[in-house]
Amino acid sequence: IVELAIKAKFQVPTRIALGNDQALREAFFLAADGKLKDAIDIVANHAASGSKVMCFTRRKRIARAIAGALKAQGVNAKVVTGDVLFKKRLAIVDSQPDVICCTMYSLKEGVDLSYVDVGVFVELDYVPSTLLQVEGRQHRFGQTRPVLFQYLIATGTADEIVKDVVVSKLAHFEKA
Numbered sequence: 594i595v596e597l598a599i600k601a602k603f604q605v606p607t608r609i610a611l612g613n614d615q616a617l618r619e620a621f622f623l624a625a626d627g628k629l630k631d632a633i634d635i636v637a638n639h640a641a642s643g644s645k646v647m648c649f650t651r652r653k654r655i656a657r658a659i660a661g662a663l664k665a666q667g668v669n670a671k672v673v674t675g676d677v678l679f680k681k682r683l684a685i686v687d688s689q690p691d692v693i694c695c696t697m698y699s700l701k702e703g704v705d706l707s708y709v710d711v712g713v714f715v716e717l718d719y720v721p722s723t724l725l726q727v728e729g730r731q732h733r734f735g736q737t738r739p740v741l742f743q744y745l746i747a748t749g750t751a752d753e754i755v756k757d758v759v760v761s762k763l764a765h766f767e768k769a
Contacts, residue, residue, distance in 0.1 A: 594756070595635070599747045603627025610751045617751055624750035625655055625716045632715045632745055633662045640668045640691045644711045644741075648694040649727055651716040659715065660694040668692055675699050697727050706730040712742045717755050721762045 603623050610620035632648070636659060639646045650656045653674040663670035671685045673695035682700065685693065689708050693700070697718055700706070709731050718724055731740045746752045 594744050594746055596746050596748050597628045597631045599624065599627035599631075599750065603747065604750050607751075607754065610754060617754070620751035621716075621755060622652065624747040624752045625650070625652070627750070628715065628745055628747045628752075629655065629658060632713065633659055635743065635745070636692055636694075636713055637663055637666055637668060639711045639713070640670075645689065645709045646692045646711045646713060647700075647706060647709045647731065648692060649697050649712065649714045649716070650694065651697060651718060653696055655715060656694040656696055660692070663692055663694075670694060673699050679703070697723055700727070700730060702726065704730055710738050710740055712740060714742070714744045717744065717746075717752065717759060719755060719758065721759050724759065725763075 603626055605616075605620035605623060610617050636646055636648050640663070648656070648659055650659070653676070656672050656674060660670040660672045669690045670692040671688070671690045671694070673682050673685055673693055675696060675698060677685070677699065683704065686700070686704050686706065712728065712731055714724070728742055744756070746756050
């Protein structure tokens with residue numbers, strides 16, 4: 594877990610964020626917007642060190658923004674979302690770019706990402722099995738290297754609420 598301090602304009606007080614599902618979702622997305630610059634820097638640093646990186650988001654807009662910023666820095670970054678046909682997704686994965694910025698649901702099944710050695714989660718998913726499924730794409734047969742997973746959590750935001758719920762669910766999941 595990588596804790597990030599973000600500007601106050603991207604933070605929603607916990608009592609408001611927990612008001613209802615829509616308020617929590619909006620607070621969660623606002624926090625992700627606030628950590629966008631840090632996420633770009635973290636992914637760019639991994640790519641500059643020679644790592645192959647998967648950058649996972651919930652929203653297409655965030656995946657596209659990160660890839661666009663990385664491309665502007667000369668990084669070979671590609672975007673995969675649900676809008677991309679499955680055949681094209683496989684072609685992108687097979688080309689092994691330095692970075693793939695994708696929505697979690699677009700590459701959580703049916704692909705082998707074992708060439709990747711860093712996974713960066715810019716946004717979480719409320720469902721722990723989705724996170725485990727996405728991680729599992731990088732731990733396929735033939736994976737011989739350790740894989741670093743980083744979950745970017747904006748402190749003092751809805752990220753911490755979702756992180757706590759996911760960690761709690763994971764604990765129950767492991768017991769089962």
